[in-house]
Amino acid sequence: MSLQSVSKSQTSQPVSVRAIFLVALVVISLVAPFFVYPLFLTKMLCFILFASAVNIVLGYSGLLTLGHAAFFGGAAYIAAHAMKVWGTPFEVAILLAVAFSSALGLLFGFLAIRRQGIYFAMVTLALAQMIYFLAIQMPFTGGEDGITAVPRGMLFGVIDLHDTLTMYYVVLVLVAFGMLVIWRAINSPFGHVLAAIKENEARVTSLGIQPNRYKLIAFVLSAALSGLAGALKAIAFQVASLADVTWHMSGEVVLMTLLGGLSTLIGPGIGAAVVIALEHYLSTSGLPIMFMIGLIFMVCVMLFRRGIYGELREWYRRSRSARDHS
Amino acid sequence: MTEFFGVPVVVLLGQVLLGLINGSFYALLSLGLAIIFGMLNVINFSHGAFYMLGGFVTWIIFSHLGIGYWPGLLIAPIVVGLIGALSERLLLRHLYGVDPLYSLLFTFGAAMMLEGLFRYIFGSAGKPYPMPSALSGGYNLGFMFLPVYRVWVIAIALVVCFGTWFAIERTRLGAYLRAGTENPVLVQAFGINVPALLTLTYGFCVGLAGFAGALAAPIYQVGPSMGANLIIIVFAVVVIGGMGSIAGTIVTGLALGIVEGLTKVFFPTASAITVFIMMILVLMIRPNGLFGRER
Numbered sequence: 143m144s145l146q147s148v149s150k151s152q153t154s155q156p157v158s159v160r161a162i163f164l165v166a167l168v169v170i171s172l173v174a175p176f177f178v179y180p181l182f183l184t185k186m187l188c189f190i191l192f193a194s195a196v197n198i199v200l201g202y203s204g205l206l207t208l209g210h211a212a213f214f215g216g217a218a219y220i221a222a223h224a225m226k227v228w229g230t231p232f233e234v235a236i237l238l239a240v241a242f243s244s245a246l247g248l249l250f251g252f253l254a255i256r257r258q259g260i261y262f263a264m265v266t267l268a269l270a271q272m273i274y275f276l277a278i279q280m281p282f283t284g285g286e287d288g289i290t291a292v293p294r295g296m297l298f299g300v301i302d303l304h305d306t307l308t309m310y311y312v313v314l315v316l317v318a319f320g321m322l323v324i325w326r327a328i329n330s331p332f333g334h335v336l337a338a339i340k341e342n343e344a345r346v347t348s349l350g351i352q353p354n355r356y357k358l359i360a361f362v363l364s365a366a367l368s369g370l371a372g373a374l375k376a377i378a379f380q381v382a383s384l385a386d387v388t389w390h391m392s393g394e395v396v397l398m399t400l401l402g403g404l405s406t407l408i409g410p411g412i413g414a415a416v417v418i419a420l421e422h423y424l425s426t427s428g429l430p431i432m433f434m435i436g437l438i439f440m441v442c443v444m445l446f447r448r449g450i451y452g453e454l455r456e457w458y459r460r461s462r463s464a465r466d467h468s
Numbered sequence: 469m470t471e472f473f474g475v476p477v478v479v480l481l482g483q484v485l486l487g488l489i490n491g492s493f494y495a496l497l498s499l500g501l502a503i504i505f506g507m508l509n510v511i512n513f514s515h516g517a518f519y520m521l522g523g524f525v526t527w528i529i530f531s532h533l534g535i536g537y538w539p540g541l542l543i544a545p546i547v548v549g550l551i552g553a554l555s556e557r558l559l560l561r562h563l564y565g566v567d568p569l570y571s572l573l574f575t576f577g578a579a580m581m582l583e584g585l586f587r588y589i590f591g592s593a594g595k596p597y598p599m600p601s602a603l604s605g606g607y608n609l610g611f612m613f614l615p616v617y618r619v620w621v622i623a624i625a626l627v628v629c630f631g632t633w634f635a636i637e638r639t640r641l642g643a644y645l646r647a648g649t650e651n652p653v654l655v656q657a658f659g660i661n662v663p664a665l666l667t668l669t670y671g672f673c674v675g676l677a678g679f680a681g682a683l684a685a686p687i688y689q690v691g692p693s694m695g696a697n698l699i700i701i702v703f704a705v706v707v708i709g710g711m712g713s714i715a716g717t718i719v720t721g722l723a724l725g726i727v728e729g730l731t732k733v734f735f736p737t738a739s740a741i742t743v744f745i746m747m748i749l750v751l752m753i754r755p756n757g758l759f760g761r762e763r
Contacts, residue, residue, distance in 0.1 A: 206569045208576070253748055256755040260511045260568055261707060265751065268704040272744035279737060389700060393576055400573065432584030439577025443570050444559065 171314055180310040181378065186418045187310075188375040191317045193398040193410035194324055195367035200396060201405035202328055203360045204340035206263040208392050209250060209270030210368050213243040215387030216273055217369030218376035222289040223282055225377060232295040232303060232377065236316075239373035240366050246273075247365020251358045267389060274387045288383030292376060303377075313374050320367050325407060327363060336360055390432065397439050403449030412451050475733050478612045483729040489618055489687070491725015492625030495718045496680040497702045499629055500673035502711040503636070506649045507669045509568050510560065514575040516699025517582040518674045522548045522681025523690040524586060527595050537600035541682050548678025553671030560670070561663070579696060586692040594689025603686075621683055628679065629718045636714060645669060704747040710757025720758060 174183055192214055199207045217239035224235035254265040277283045284290070294303035303309045327333055338346050339353045346353050376382040385391065394417065402413025417435070424431045446453050497515060504512045525547050526540040535543065555578070563571040599617060606615040636642035648655045648662050656662045681695075688694060702721075709720030724743055732739040750757065 206572065253751050256751050257707070260505075260572060263569065263572055264511065264703040264707050265747070267700055268707065268744055268747055271700045271704075272741045275740040275744075279740065389696060390580065393580060396573065397577070430584045430588035433581050433588055434584070436577045436579070436581025436584055439580060440559070440574055443574040443577060444562065447566070447570065 175307055175310050180306045182418075182422060184306075184310050184313050184378045185375065186415050187313050187317045188371045188378070189395070189398065189414040189418050190411040191320045191374075192368055192371035192395050193402065193414040194321060194407075195364045195371065196395050197399045197404065197406075197410040198324060198327070198360050198364040198367075200399050201410070202333065202336050202340070203357055205255075205357065205361075206260075206396075207254075207266045207361075207364075208263050208389070208396065209254075209266030209268075210364070210395055211387050211389065211391035212250070212270035212273040213247055213365040213368040214372035214375075214395070215277070215382070215384075215391065216246055217243040217372040218382040218386050219277065219283050219289065221373035222292040222376045222382035225295055226289060226292045227282075232297050235295070235377065236370065236373050239376075240369045243369020243372070244362055244366040247362040247369075248358070250365070251361030255354050255357045255361065267392065270387070270392055271389060274384070274389070277384060277387050283382075283384075286384060288381055288385075289376075290381050292380040292382065294377055294380065309378050313378060316370065316374060320370055321407075321411075323363075323367065327360075328407065332356065332359070390435075393439070394435060397435060397442065399449075400447070401438065401442050401449055403452035403455075406449070406451050406455070409449050409451035413449060416450070480730070480733060482612055483733045484726055485614070485618055485622075485729075486732070487726040487729020488622050488722065489725070490728060491722040492622050493680055493684060493698065493721075494702055494705050494725055495629050495721030496625055496676055496683075497698065498705045498709065498717050498721045499632060499714065500676040501702060501706055502714060502717045503632075503645075504670060504673045505711050507645060508556075508560075508564070508571075508666055510563075510571040510575065511568065512575050512670075512674070513572060513699065514578040514582065515674070515677050515702070516695030516697075517579040518548050518552060518677040518695070519681040519684070519698060520586065520690075520692065520695030521551070521582065522678030523597075523685045523688075523694060524590070524681075525678065526682040526685045527597055527690045530597065531595075537603075537686070540685075541679070544682035545675040545679040548681070549671040549675025552674030552678075553667050556667050556670040561666075579699075583692050583696060590692065592692060594691035594694075596689055597685040599686045617686060621687070624683065625680075628676070632676070633714050633718065701743050704743045706757075707747050708743075708750045708757060710759045712757075713759045716759030 192210070196207065196210050199205050199210075220242045221235045221239035224230045224238050225232070230238070250266060250269050253269065254262050257265055278285060282289075294309060296302055297312055301308060301312070303312060328336075335346065335351060335356050339356060343353050372386060375386075395414075398413040398417045399410040400413065401416060402411060403409025417438075420434070420438075421431055424434055442449070448456060497519060501512060501515055504510055504515075522544040525544040526537070529535040529540055529543060530537070560571060560574065563574055603617045603620050606613050607619075608614075634642075636645055644655065644660050644665060648660070648665055652662050681690075684690075684694070705721055705724050706717070708724065709717050711717065724746065727746065728739055728742045731742040738745070
């Protein structure tokens with residue numbers, strides 16, 4: 143029981159195309175803040191990392207998680223609290239938040255991987271809702287108001303992050319680091335075992351590998367990076383609120399991943415960018431965002447389950463093979 | 469005054485009763501969820517949205533058309549059931565062939581869309597619905613005050629749950645349903661229209677959710693987020709009970725309502741997360757749920 147397998151091999155593309163693409167991506171992300179509002183781009187980056195982190199579990203391990211808002215929003219609260227109340231430096235707050243989300247991921251993962259398929263989704267959803275209720279009740283989260291006016295602080299005590307452009311580049315570096323971790327993990331022996339578990343769990347077990355151990359590591363890695371994304375967003379926007387721990391957030395990030403393309407390295411990033419841009423546009427148009435998100439979700443599941451990047455790649459592959467045959 | 473662990477028995481009984489009401493809603497919703505899962509192999513996340521829809525139908529026909537509670541209790545499930553049957557026929561049906569996770573995501577999107585739509589039209593605030601006059605007031609039992617509406621909710625929920633159980637376990641149509649769950653191809657070969665049976669099942673179970681929504685209107689306010697908050701708790705209930713048996717699902721729903729009510733007495737702050745804590749405990753001890761079998 144796993145989500146439809148999309149990727150066959152990522153290395154079949156010619157190296158030059160990938161190199162050009164990578165260089166273009168670096169250049170664009172470096173110059174973009176001079177053309178687009180940097181804080182908007184920062185938000186986009188955080189969600190690109192969040193969706194890519196969810197993809198480790200959803201795409202590469204084939205486990206439908208509906209509870210990742212707990213890691214994203216939970217880490218946001220920890221980072222905001224650390225910066226504002228404890229007055230820790232930026233880097234310490236980030237580390238604390240990631241440590242928290244990893245620990246939470248270990249707990250959730252330990253419980254959730256006892257059940258498979260549909261039950262896994264329900265368990266993650268319920269556990270995340272528990273965090274939501276705790277966030278409402280605990281005094282330090284500020285209830286409905288959240289934690290506001292969070293100071294951004296100084297990076298290593300020298301770089302002032304209150305400049306939005308500086309903040310953008312710091313987030314860019316950390317998100318790039320997160321993406322590198324994901325890329326390394328997926329293309330390592332660990333990543334191949336994950337892929338094998340997704341294809342045929344019984345066979346992997348018969349080879350003497352414990353699938354649950356691998357699933358748990360993947361889940362914790364995913365939770366940690368989701369936490370990094372949440373902490374960065376909280377500090378960049380100087381606020382941690384209930385909105386980040388709701389089930390809507392868990393659903394939205396699954397939508398981003400699905401819309402961009404499951405089990406592809408850059409697909410979830412594309413999906414996140416599209417959804418964030420769309421929300422930005424919708425928020426000024428007066429159309430109900432939640433309604434539109436739900437609608438896109440349904441259309442995406444009905445009509446193109448491969449996602450934007452998945453469909454594009456399929457189209458590219460088909461057109462190339464057609465050319466080879468002619 | 470008699471006491472139990474330092475708590476007056478009256479308070480305890482009151483909370484048990486309150487818990488039974490929540491439990492009735494858990495039972496009504498998890499029952500529909502379990503039947504849909506059994507027949508269609510779909511986890512219907514939009515079940516909560518249909519519950520909300522039931523509440524809103526009751527409220528809209530009252531505030532705009534002046535149709536009161538009793539007709540509303542009948543109209544809401546029918547309207548919701550028809551909408552559900554239509555959505556199954558037109559959309560959900562096309563997802564039976566693919567991984568069940570996609571149908572979960574589809575209904576998830578549908579729930580978001582419905583909640584977003586109602587929030588856009590009616591705003592986030594809850595709408596009060598007047599208590600029907602025949603059911604207002606209460607009995608004075610000497611040791612506690614028993615509101616009539618609570619007794620009514622628990623009684624009617626039990627009747628509906630039992631009726632559904634009876635229809636599935638003891639009637640011919642129910643036998644077709646159960647047979648269809650086991651082997652749809654074979655049942656189809658016997659000349660039973662399985663696709664129609666699936667539409668009927670979905671429409672009926674979603675109608676049950678709509679009925680629960682109408683039932684909830686006078687005690688909980690009718691609002692866009694009433695469904696999602698409840699359905700996530702019901703998911704935990706379903707994980708605890710397992711979806712193997714219909715009777716088991718009903719019992720789990722009611723029992724968890726009571727446990728939640730009792731928690732309110734002893735640890736008031738933990739009552740919101742009681743069901744989730746129970747879920748964690750069950751996952752550690754009996755991963756397949758109390759009445760469950762691994763599917």
